[in-house]
Amino acid sequence: MGKYLSYAAGFKLKAVQYALQHGNLAANRHFGFGATSIHYWREQDEELKVTKTTRRAFRGAKTGRYPNVEEQLVRHIRELGQDSCAVSLDIVQTEACRIARVQRIEAKKFKASSGWTTHFMRRHGLAL
Template identity: 45%
Template sequence: MGRYASFTVGFKQKALDYALEHGNRVAGRHFDVDEIRIRYCKKQRDRLMATNSTRRAFRGPKSGKFPDIEMAVLEYVKDMRKDGCAVS
């Protein structure tokens, strides 16, 4: 396996199912990945099972890291625009 491999969620799900039946090492050998990848996927199991199988990565929170600050900035921009100031 190359140094920077990326796997689809579908591949990870297949590897997890195989690992649950046969074990991590056997699954790693069968799918030609390191055992640590199987263990890492097991930690992500709940998220993987609820995700589209063609997806390759989780990119963090979709709502933003600081929702309170974002709402404050949004209100500020709305107020400035209401007063006639150009804000982008």
């Protein structure tokens, strides 16, 4: 069974530039990676340019499914922090559900689970 290899964004950009000048097949031979990789990286070219060059996996932007809810929730949490109020995961979950109801998002579609709350906090650089 073959090894899985990962490449940094900087390496991918070099390979894409080489492929633009010399062709995909030449880039595959020169750098020694799979033939389909260069096609995929050429599609990701713009995204790779704006990400850190050391990043290996690029799976797209890390945004939640309901950005309006998250924006309001971040604002609310920061206001609580400025007022020196303690913020718990329960408070975050309750407020997220309240904001979702106000925005008429169905309860079946939006669930502020503990996993969602943890990922939300990580996405926005928040800590309890």
